[in-house]
Amino acid sequence: EAQVTQNPRYLITVTGKKLTVTCSQNMNHEYMSWYRQDPGLGLRQIYYSMNVEVTDKGDVPEGYKVSRKEKRNFPLILESPSPNQTSLYFCASSKRLASTSTDTQYFGPGTRLTVL
């Protein structure tokens, strides 16, 4: 089954404690991205990756890091989480650039993060 998986689905942590949210896709997609979803703000892109070892900042990259060492994995790293990073996070992937093809962008199920 084609899917994007994220782990963990729920996480409660404390300020300053480093954490990683994993994202994996089994569709051999080149393009992957991370979004955060906050009430009244919709989804905002944090980082994206067009292929292995190629990553770029999205709309709200501050406080986050990513890596793309393998095509299937795109972890999101919070080196020193703060309460304003409490949010619902989604990973997404697609075969090519969303705007240059008709390939669907698949979203993961989401990770609800609370930083105390």
Place this chain on the structure above:
Amino acid sequence: GENVEQHPSTLSVQEGDSAVIKCTYSDSASNYFPWYKQELGKGPQLIIDIRSNVGEKKDQRIAVTLNKTAKHFSLHITETQPEDSAVYFCAAILYNNNDMRFGAGTRLTVKP
């Protein structure tokens, strides 16, 4: 950068009625406009999209219209059903630019 505004934020309709959600965008160079449906506890799912070289696209009960001059696009759902209840997001993206901007979302409730 691109800015996308979406209205209304909540919409309640009776089963069988039509629902319309509208979005405006700021960057006239944007050329791809997808719509996503997000059900409770799940990630957004693409339901329909339109490119700037097309004015209208239809897929069964769902249609999207695009007015490039006015920089707005709309989602139309006809003969609504309770299972259409969800949060709907519009988005806009510039060709070859991966910075996809989303609207704030519309919570649609279809009352049986």
